[in-house]
Amino acid sequence: MTHYPAQPQPQISLPQAPARKKPWYLRWWSFTIAAVLVLSCFGSILGGGDEDAPAGGADDTATTTASADEPAEAAEEPAEEAETDYFADAYPVFDAVTESGSGASVITLPAIQGILTASHSGSSNFILTVLDENNAMTELPVNTIGSYKGTTAFGLQGLGGDAASLQIEADGDWEITIAPVADVPELAVPQEGDGDGVYRYTGDAATWQLSHDGDANFIVSYVSDDILGWSLLANEIGTYEGTVPVTAGPGLVVVNADGEWTLAEA
Known part of the structure; x- marks a missing residue:
């Protein structure tokens, strides 16, 4: 048997499968594009925030400032309570009335308590x-007796019934003004006067030196919210010199005198 040498077999080149491409989202340029887009979005957001910030910040600041100022204004200008006048609260308030005439007469009083200037x-x-x-x-x-000019009070002692009218006995011309107690002036210490007078006192408890240079009655009364309500500081005829205590106000000092008198701190 004849042997023939083996002939080399021709190699058949099989077609190679094409290399598998990476998906587009895994390729380098996709990351680059994504990064650019992300940075662009952040830039837009940050840029928009910066533009709006001043306006928004200004509004917020204005609102905050206004809110902060409101309590401050309330603290600086608290609602003021109306001041009350003790004498207007404690005694009747009415319009002053002036009557005039000659000889004997009777006039109606506008209130149960008040001041007479005659x-x-x-x-x-x-x-x-x-x-x-x-x-x-x-x-x-x-x-x-004779001519007279002075101011006195009525209805303060609480004796008898309520005041309703005023009987006048006179042989000449007269004029009388009836006014509320709240109209009387403040007592100045020291205080000087001549004849009858009525004053409001709003000071502390004190000791007063009283003097009178006259021929008839010298009577000083003090009307207050004290437990006694009405006290007689002086009751003399003619000249007088003395020291008397007085309780704290508010109160009314009623002086009946026919001459000059003084009231001072002792």
């Missing part, structure tokens, strides 16, 4: 008598 130009008795609604006498604020 003048008389006669030479005989000048007497003012307070009457209640039954025409009964309750007090005698003025009882003098």
